[in-house]
Amino acid sequence: MKDIILQLNAIQKSFEGTEVLKGVSLEINRAEFITLLGASGCGKTTTLRIIAGLENPDKGSVLLEGKDITNLEPNKRNVNTVFQNYALFPHMNVADNVGYGLKIKKMPKAEIAGRVAEALKLVQLEEYGKRMPDQLSGGQRQRIAIARAVVNEPKVLLLDEPLGALDLKLRRQMQLELKRLQKQLGITFIYITHDQEEAINMSDRIAVMNKGVLEQVGTPNEIYYQPRTSYVADFVGNANILHVGEDAFAIRSENVLMNGEEPCTKEAQVVEKSFAGGQLRILFRLEDGQLITASRYGIDADISVGAQVKIGWLPEHAVKVVEA
Amino acid sequence: MRSAVKKGKSNWLLLLPMYIFTILFVALPILYMFLLSFLSRAEVWGVDFTFTLENYKRILEPLYLGTFAESLKLAFLSTGLIVLIGYPYGYFMAKMNAVWKKRMMLLIMIPFLTSALIRLYGWIIVFRSNGVLDKILMGLHITDKPLKLLYSYPAVVVGMVYSLLPFMILAVYSSAEKLDFSLVEASRDLGASSLKAFWTISLPLTLPGLLSGIVLTFIPSMGLFFIADILGGNKIVLVGSVIHEQLTKGRNQPFAAALSAVLMILTSLMIRLYKKLTGSAELEGLM
Structure with a gap:
C-alpha cells in the first residue's frame, strides 16, 4: 500500500498575470526522495514555496498527511526548508542558528543544546557551534542550513537547489551525503534542481517540470529510458528528437550507430565534431535535413x-514521445 | 573591516588626503574651540590671552544648567518620536516595490529642495492663531477656539521631528534595504510568527540603521537653535540658542566655546553610553 505524506491537487498560481503553475498535481510518498527537475522559471521553486507556505496558491490544495494545509501559515506547518542561499542568520552563531526553531518552540535550554549538538554531529560539524556564519565555507554553511532544518524533525524537508552554489567536486560529495542523511533520518525530501545528473543520482523519483506543468513523474530509469515527452527526452540526457511523419521519436546520442556498427542504414553527412564533457559529439545531417548527434567516449x-x-539505430532505442 | 585594516599599512598614501582633510577641518577647529574656551573675553572685541576657568564655572550657574537640561529633554523627546515614526516608514519603504519606493522617496526628498528655514516659516502659517491648523480643527468642530500652538513647546517638538525625520528614515531605509528577506522567510519557516520574526531577525539586522539614525537626529536636535527660536519664540531656550547669542549679541567667544565644548562632550558621552547599552560595534569610528 502506498503511504502518501504530501499531496498537491491541481495547484495554480499566477504572478502579475503570468501563469507560473498551470494545475500541478503530485503525490509524494513517506520517506521518499523526490526531485522536481526543470529549467529555471519552470515553476519548481514556486511549487516548493507553496508547500512551505511562503506562497499561497490561487487554486488547488496542499494536503499534509491528509490534512488540508493550503492556507496555513508557514510557521504552523511541520515542513522545513533549506534555502538556496542558505539564509543563515548572520547575527547568530552556528549553535543559535541551528537551535532557532527549537527556541521558538520554547524547548528547555538544556534540551536544545543536546539536540543542536546531535544535529551538528549529523552534518559532521560538531566543533563549529561557536562560529559565526561568515566564518564558514560554502559547504559548511550548506550543512548548517541542513542541520537547522532537520533538527526540527520535519515531516517533509524541502531543499531548493541547495548545492547550486558549490563547486563540482563538493557538489558530488554533498549529493552522496544528502542521500545518506535522507536514508538515515527517514524524512521525506523534496529536492529542487535543474541538474539532471544530480536528479538521477539522488532521487527515488523525479518529477520533470516545464512551463508550470509536470511533464512526467517516474523513477530515474523511467525518466531516462522511457521519456513521455520530447521535452523530458531533451532535458534529461539531451536526446535527439526525430520526426517521422506525425510522430516524434527520442534517440539518445550514445545509441546512434556509425562507422559500420549494425544496423547502419541511413545516409547522413558529418556536419561537425566537438569535444565536451569527456565525450566526442558528432553532428550529422540526415537526407531529409534533420540533425542528429552521436556521442562516443574519447576525443x-x-x-x-x-x-x-551511413548511420543508424536499433528500433528499441527510438522511443516514441509526445511533442511538448 | 578586518581586511581593510590589514591592507591599511601598505595603502597609507591613499588614506593621506583623508587624514589631512580630517586634521584640517575637524581636529584643528575642535582644538581651537577648546583653547578658546579657556581664554577670557576682551573688553571691546575679540579675546584676551589670559588663562581662566571662569567660562566653565559660569556654565554651572542654574540658568545654564537648566538650559542644558531643557535641551536634553527636547532631544530625547524628539528622537523618541522620530524613532516611532521614522523606523516603520523606512522599514516598510524598503519592502515596497520599485514604483512605490520611488514615490515614498520623493515625498522625503521634495522638502529638501527648499531651504529648511523657509519650511519652518511654513509651520508658522500652520500653527499661528487662526492659522491653517486652527481653521481645519474649528471647521471640523473638533475645537471651538484657536489652540495658540505657535511659540509653544509642542510646536518646537513638531519642528524638530519634521526637520530631522528624513535622516532617520533614510538611515533605516538603507539598512532595511540590505535586509535579505529570505532570512525572514527562513525564520517563519522555522516556526516564528511574523511578530517573532520581526523581533528576532528584522529588528536586530536593521539595528545599525536605527542606531545611526538616532545619532543623526539626537546630536543635531541638541543644537538646532533656529527651530526653537522660530517656532518657540523666546520661551524655549536651548544650548544652541545660547551659544548663538553669546557668539553674536554677547560677543563672548570664549564662553560660547566653553558651552560648545560641554555640549560636545555631553553628546559624545551619550553615544558612548548608547553603544555600551546596545553592545553594538556599528558606530565604530564615531567614538
Missing part, C-alpha cells in the same frame, strides 16, 4: 567533417 573518431556516411 576523436575515425570520421571526418563533410564526409558522406
Whole structure:
C-alpha cells in the first residue's frame, strides 16, 4: 500500500498575470526522495514555496498527511526548508542558528543544546557551534542550513537547489551525503534542481517540470529510458528528437550507430565534431535535413567533417514521445 | 573591516588626503574651540590671552544648567518620536516595490529642495492663531477656539521631528534595504510568527540603521537653535540658542566655546553610553 505524506491537487498560481503553475498535481510518498527537475522559471521553486507556505496558491490544495494545509501559515506547518542561499542568520552563531526553531518552540535550554549538538554531529560539524556564519565555507554553511532544518524533525524537508552554489567536486560529495542523511533520518525530501545528473543520482523519483506543468513523474530509469515527452527526452540526457511523419521519436546520442556498427542504414553527412564533457559529439545531417548527434567516449573518431556516411539505430532505442 | 585594516599599512598614501582633510577641518577647529574656551573675553572685541576657568564655572550657574537640561529633554523627546515614526516608514519603504519606493522617496526628498528655514516659516502659517491648523480643527468642530500652538513647546517638538525625520528614515531605509528577506522567510519557516520574526531577525539586522539614525537626529536636535527660536519664540531656550547669542549679541567667544565644548562632550558621552547599552560595534569610528 502506498503511504502518501504530501499531496498537491491541481495547484495554480499566477504572478502579475503570468501563469507560473498551470494545475500541478503530485503525490509524494513517506520517506521518499523526490526531485522536481526543470529549467529555471519552470515553476519548481514556486511549487516548493507553496508547500512551505511562503506562497499561497490561487487554486488547488496542499494536503499534509491528509490534512488540508493550503492556507496555513508557514510557521504552523511541520515542513522545513533549506534555502538556496542558505539564509543563515548572520547575527547568530552556528549553535543559535541551528537551535532557532527549537527556541521558538520554547524547548528547555538544556534540551536544545543536546539536540543542536546531535544535529551538528549529523552534518559532521560538531566543533563549529561557536562560529559565526561568515566564518564558514560554502559547504559548511550548506550543512548548517541542513542541520537547522532537520533538527526540527520535519515531516517533509524541502531543499531548493541547495548545492547550486558549490563547486563540482563538493557538489558530488554533498549529493552522496544528502542521500545518506535522507536514508538515515527517514524524512521525506523534496529536492529542487535543474541538474539532471544530480536528479538521477539522488532521487527515488523525479518529477520533470516545464512551463508550470509536470511533464512526467517516474523513477530515474523511467525518466531516462522511457521519456513521455520530447521535452523530458531533451532535458534529461539531451536526446535527439526525430520526426517521422506525425510522430516524434527520442534517440539518445550514445545509441546512434556509425562507422559500420549494425544496423547502419541511413545516409547522413558529418556536419561537425566537438569535444565536451569527456565525450566526442558528432553532428550529422540526415537526407531529409534533420540533425542528429552521436556521442562516443574519447576525443576523436575515425570520421571526418563533410564526409558522406551511413548511420543508424536499433528500433528499441527510438522511443516514441509526445511533442511538448 | 578586518581586511581593510590589514591592507591599511601598505595603502597609507591613499588614506593621506583623508587624514589631512580630517586634521584640517575637524581636529584643528575642535582644538581651537577648546583653547578658546579657556581664554577670557576682551573688553571691546575679540579675546584676551589670559588663562581662566571662569567660562566653565559660569556654565554651572542654574540658568545654564537648566538650559542644558531643557535641551536634553527636547532631544530625547524628539528622537523618541522620530524613532516611532521614522523606523516603520523606512522599514516598510524598503519592502515596497520599485514604483512605490520611488514615490515614498520623493515625498522625503521634495522638502529638501527648499531651504529648511523657509519650511519652518511654513509651520508658522500652520500653527499661528487662526492659522491653517486652527481653521481645519474649528471647521471640523473638533475645537471651538484657536489652540495658540505657535511659540509653544509642542510646536518646537513638531519642528524638530519634521526637520530631522528624513535622516532617520533614510538611515533605516538603507539598512532595511540590505535586509535579505529570505532570512525572514527562513525564520517563519522555522516556526516564528511574523511578530517573532520581526523581533528576532528584522529588528536586530536593521539595528545599525536605527542606531545611526538616532545619532543623526539626537546630536543635531541638541543644537538646532533656529527651530526653537522660530517656532518657540523666546520661551524655549536651548544650548544652541545660547551659544548663538553669546557668539553674536554677547560677543563672548570664549564662553560660547566653553558651552560648545560641554555640549560636545555631553553628546559624545551619550553615544558612548548608547553603544555600551546596545553592545553594538556599528558606530565604530564615531567614538
